[in-house]
Amino acid sequence: MQADYLFVYGSLRRAGSHHHLLEKHCRYIGKALAPGLLFQIEDYPGLVMTDNAATSVTGELYQIHDHSVWAVLDDYEGCSERFSEPYEFVRQIYKVTREQGDEINAWIYVYNFPFHDLPVIASGDFLSSSE
Template identity: 45%
Template sequence: MTSDRDLLFVYGSLRPAFDGDMARWLAAAARHLGSAWASGRLYRLAGYPGFVPEGEGRVAGDLFSLPDPVPLLAVLDAFEECSEAFPEPREYRRERLVVEGPQGPVRAWAYVYARPVDALALIPDGDFLG
């Protein structure tokens, strides 16, 4: 049985439909469970999004099951620059949130944007790839 520590919600450059090295790596390293969404808002940064699980709105993404979560999350933490190896203030933090997956609500890890969003452009439909 999959525990919530084994699930990951992605909403940007890690999604399977995104053409990027890390998206391909994640698709090979984990099992894609399907489309998912989370409550919150999505903002446009340089060439990637930042998810803030506050406010009204839905953020589109994908849900993955991680077969060996500790080493996989360590690689992803380094990619998202949110591990202890990176100085504060970090751009992201990893936390577990309730997301709506293909089989209903589950708790999953997600990378949450951790800086002010006042000057950022909102992605109104909540879909970075839309």
């Protein structure tokens, strides 16, 4: 399965502190939802995918037009060869739902560590929870 899209839900969003990492390499498509739960990990969020249609995470969808961005983003998310495994985040492809209601395959950095003791961000929106 391939995807030329990226779903972001934390500091890479337009109002996030590290959005500049995307600006030259991606085109903003719009808001989107991913099926999952969002957890608070120190000062950043972690998305854990679920099959439960009742829970979703708010984020943004970007189309990747310069694939060199993956090296930058993998480094930022701590899942490049510079880091030892297991990685805290892994990049995987999942279906996300665009504002228009259609689904599209997108890369998502998914939280890969134990999460059962972490606080849930009930709104599913990290930026609204950190205001």
